[in-house]
Amino acid sequence: MPTVTHSASPLARATLPQAWRIEVFRRPNFDDPDGTRALREFAELGLTTVQAARLGRGFLLSPALSRVDVERLVVELFADPVLDVARITAPGAAPLLDPRARHRVLVMKKPGVMDSVAQTIERTIARAAYAKLANGERVRALTFQAWEFVGTIDPRELERAAKRTLANEVIEDVWVDREDVHFTLPDDHAVRASVTVPLRDASDDELVRISRQGCLSLTLLEMQAVRAHYRELGREPSDCELETIAQTWSEHCKHKTFAGRIDFRGERIENLFKETIQRATRELAKPWCISVFKDNAGIVAFEKDGDVEWDVCFKVETHNHPSAIDPYGGAGTGIGGVIRDVLGVGLGAKPIANTDCFFVGPLDLEEARVPKGCMHPRRILRGVVAGVRDYGNRMGIPTVNGGVWVDPRYVGNPLVYAGTVGLMPRWAAEKSVQPGDLILCVGGRTGRDGIHGATFSSIELDESSSVVSSSAVQIGDPITEKRVLDGLLRARDRRLYRAITDCGAGGLSSAVGEMGAECGARVQLERVPLKYPGLSPAEIWISEAQERMVLAVPPEHLEAIRAVFAAEDVDATAIGEFTDTGELELFYGETRVGVLDLQFLHDGTPRPLRQASYTPRELADPGAPPCANPGAMLLALLASPNVASKEWIVRQYDHEVQGMSAQKPLVGEHEDGPGDGAVLQPLASSRAGIAVGCGANPRYGLLDPWAMASAAIDEALRNVVAVGGDPARTAILDNFSWANCANPEQLGALVLAARACYATSVAFGTPFVSGKDSLNNEFRVGDEVIAIPPTLLVSALARVPDVSRSVSMDAKAAGNRLYVVGLTHGELGGSHYLGELGLDGGRVPRPDLALAPKQLAALHAAIRDGLVRSVHDLSEGGLAVAAAEMAFAGRLGVELSLSAVPTAELPANYDPNATRLFSESCTRFLVEVEEAHAAAFERALAGRDFARVGSVDASGRLKIRGVKGQTIVDLPVDELARAHRGGFAG
């Protein structure tokens, strides 16, 4: 990276690129939104002397092009005739500059980092009738950003600010007041031969060193198993083989801890995952579970339409470590990856909805308190939102559900979850590979992107992670993935392939290794299409370059399937075939660069016994202290980051594309009420719908991991039931993000949470159909380790019998009755109320597993029968927040009497008003019912805990009377709405 040497002249000259340089700026009479944003973000860093900023879109093109062609390209392709002006600079010449600009900052992706715009340019020029190079070569293009600044600025300060706001040095180079951007390809340094790694005679210390230096993330025990295997074979492993083992055995791919042996306080667990999550699903044995746990996503039955049985599938993934280092690229590839999971489930599903959940550090953190090596949580959140936005929107998949949770312990290790729902015909639910099928690699080309992503995601982050792990970061290209999607579904419907999987973590090594696990495979690595020359066989084999799928294609369909993809402008290359040898054989040309026994690869992982314990924190129960000013507390809760409006995020996502939405993320009179879940109508000819919701509460996890997990499931179910989902047809997904489970206490918390999942899933009759765990979420600065709180995200996918009966959470009409369904307990442990008061400890909410399922079933029946007008679940902030949201979303009045709220007996230190207002007990709802349906509603809920607590009126105020009848809250709904949207807004 060029370092900055400031000279008196704003433009120090160095070697200027041998390429045509085009910079496209907006005409001076149009404002520049990118410049405005840069000024705002500079100001946040205290740099206020910049008066104006403008962004030029920069392009470099092959120097052999003629000036006439370049000028024509600029007019026809690069510049808008109304909005833009362009500057063209000849190869090697000094660029034309705006004389007003005092400083320039150039930002360009490092060589080899995905530049999708450059790809589009190259493809478009290749199809043009002009701009041909004499030697017949393709025109090459690169892009960069050219920022111009006006004002008196210390260039060092400018550089610092630029690196924190305009560029990410992990993937980009930055030039301040220099013009010598590069026009190069990555180095061609590869050895294209088989490299052996001497292992058989290595000592244990050497094994550890080999694992660490090779970024293999294998433990000593695992390295010993590998050594023993090769001693038995009487030879040394090749680098390809060792890499394949490392990828396949990575925590990310193998889930060694979750599926491993555990000693929990003297109790033996053979396989935590099988004994909890999977066991619940097995025992429930729901006939509508079509494919669970064995494929890229869980598949459940949806609806018969004409002759076709339609299923829906759902998968949620974490993409934590890449997002910490490059929020934009990390979140984008996170969503891109989970979309490919859905494209690769069975024979492929059409993605119809995305979800995203973010867990980040405090958004108002002082700059000085951001740990070394971390980005500010604001920058992370803005980055991940933009990443999901740009990927999901371009793919044409509506992002319909999600959440943001803030906690100081996520500051070094944010969590980024992305989910995708797919729609598929039943016949496409199963896949099978047969020996003789060709291995077809489809989609993006392979580069050095994301080498060691799978092993990287399995280790702890530290302050140097952003430097050493840059190659683990991938950059997505959504339009390539959209091309793949378009081709794939057409090929699927013509039944041109027998099996498919995505190229995710571990790249081809995982994809081919998994598909060939039952039979065998032979791969010719030199056939894999590359972005640029110079990759070694091992790099090709483990690269995590994005937007690739692997298909098993019967040879007789090869021509047809290649034609399908060619019509979409997608590369589809046969790189080998599946065999019946039980071996994975890798060739580079004639040279065999690796051969692995598939049984050893998949079953040879040592299964160490891990120690787990759990010591509850000893904290006094603070109870529910009385609230001196409930109205002020309510306003504070509405503005707190977990409760406050996420509208700034929601509206950046296209939640309407595909035209299926029936309940949206934002509802009500002014479309600013936070909907509990989203409802979609996937089939045009059927009113059946799906509801998507989620639940998580990291504040509960540190106090009581069992209750945390159980409450997360309850919340996810509440959210889908509240909008009309059928709890008897709801599938759930578990996504655990945990700190380092080598720590027995962390592992003990995981055991408790997993056991809670079992008990809760069985009690509700809602099976898990898919899930994922991400362990080792810690950040190390010096000697200090910041561990994330135990975090379980539960996502729910429910069938909605009839979308015309789905409901929203906004109050609908004056005169309607309001009921609270569910029993309020003295459960304020981890609540937002105690959080506002700065109090720790207390009883964490957990659902009553005997009663809660009946509660949900009864409420669902009432919704299905059209007896209710609105439903809002009670969660963060309790009844007070739910009532406020319902009132302002409907821009109506709400009147409540706390004395009527069904409440369990409370211990002495639980103030009756504070408990009823702010307890976060599970399985509770606020329900609006028309007078005419009141009797039927009460019949439907007979035997359950519920009571009429008030009514909707036209006052435009929220009025709450305390247990003694006195008014304790009286606030206009406009003030509530204002507080709710008063937080951070991007």
Next chain:
Amino acid sequence: MNVATKAVRALVVRTAGTNCDRETCLALERAGAAPKLEHVLQLCEKPALFDGYGIFVVPGGFSYGDDLGAGRVLGYQLRTRLADALQRFVARGGIVLGVCNGFQVLVDTGLLEGALSERAQRGVALDVNASGHFECRWVTLRAEASACAWLEPGELLPVPVAHGEGRFTVRDAEVLARLKSARQIALRYVQPDGSGGTDVAYPANPNGSVEAIAGICDPSGRVLGLMPHPERNLTPWNHPRWTRLGPRAEGEGLSFYRRMVATASALAK
């Protein structure tokens, strides 16, 4: 002859990044047309594919990622490869619709200004939203008294927008005057109750469009482009406030497509 054989045929072009094909084809079908999706590379190879169609639709999406500007590359392909075919199509009475990215594409081609090849003469553009970013929200459109062959002046249409570059912009006041005198201002953003003139502000005017212009037609009235998505309001449950409204038989966006298809059928006779 039964109705199905008489249904006007609608050609829906797609390419890498097209993503509103499902709802666009559904809208056309429900409005009585027979839609057919065709890849732009196919059209470029065989411009004769336009024959027999009464409607040509450029649907929404991110064609080629909008990598060089919204709609730029697809616009470039239509401009350079299909200019004659498109001009002939319009001249023989065909209807052209561009929605969202399709509108951006039509603007880029110059077809809405009646000058398909003279790029330097172009007077209108769809600029980055005033907010600076992509935004998805419901707005209300009012059909203006215009040359458009099939919009019903005064009709209100609740529809979602979902775009980052939809701010209707003109080169100068002269361009705006020319559009007005040729009756090309077809749709404006208005308040939900239908009120508002040329000064409607955010959020009703979601992107800061000049004079709240949401869509324009060409001087012939047979080419229309608009940023919002009527095809995403087909069912009674698409509307964001349907739970607060009385019973509705269908989404308001369907009437938009029905009128277009009916007009295309009449023109085809």
